[in-house]
Amino acid sequence: ELYRRGGSPPGPELDETMSRIENEAARMGLLVEDLLVLAALDEERPLRRSQVDLLAVAADTVRDAHVRSPHRTVSLTDFEPVTVSGDEHRLRQVTTNLVTNALQHTPTDARVTLRVSASENVAMLEVSDTGPGVPPEHAPHIFERLYRADPHRARSHGGAGLGLAIANSIVKAHGGRIELANTPGSGATFRVLLPLT
Structure with missing residues (x-):
């Protein structure tokens, strides 16, 4: 300074x-x-729980991504209003971490898509990308702390290997889980499943 x-x-x-x-x-x-x-x-x-509009959280995350990375394609599709009991700040952190992860680990022409839906007693938020996907040997470790599938690439983007671990911990604290649906060469989808109240 x-x-x-x-x-x-x-x-x-x-x-x-x-x-x-x-x-x-x-x-x-x-x-x-x-x-x-x-x-x-x-x-x-304890989480600071309130009724959280998951669709609004996803829409705000898309808008924030457009500001941070205006040259990237980030969109919200296939959505419906979904309200969950949760800590809004922490749930925003989950969506931000997932979108940031997708933007950092895909080529600039890859698309990132968010979806929000609900079925029975589960709310679902998906973040999908059209990048290379997660190599199969790295998929089992992707939510571990300090784990980086490509340490050289992650360092160039400032990643420490904590974003997905934090997202996973926050979702677990809400009684939910994150799943990775992965197709190497065709992209990755991170699916957040949260209990509906």
Whole structure:
């Protein structure tokens, strides 16, 4: 910050170094936040439950994705109004983590689609992509903490291998589960199943 305020004379090499330091500091800040979320979930702290409009959460996530990645195709299709009892902030974190994961691990021309529906006693939120899918050898580990199927690629995007683990922990805290429906070469679908109230 001192450098940005003129503490040192500017130069291209110093600018690049400072930019890298700032990026790493931001990445480490996000990592600490993610670890704190996991610690809170591990302690089974009570959720701040209310009636949550899952369709509104999905629609907001799509709008946020358009702002962050305007060149990507992210859409909400096949939807119906669904209300669940849950912690709205945490459920937003689940949808954001799933969409961010899809955007980070697919080519720029891949589509990401969200769907919201309900059947019997279960609410369902799906995040699908048309990317390469998850390699079969990585699928059993995809929700493990700090697991990265491609560590070099994930590091270039700032990922620490916590996004899916956090999403999984949040969904479990809500009495639900996440399933991976995967077709290597044709994309992946993460299906969040939550109890209806």
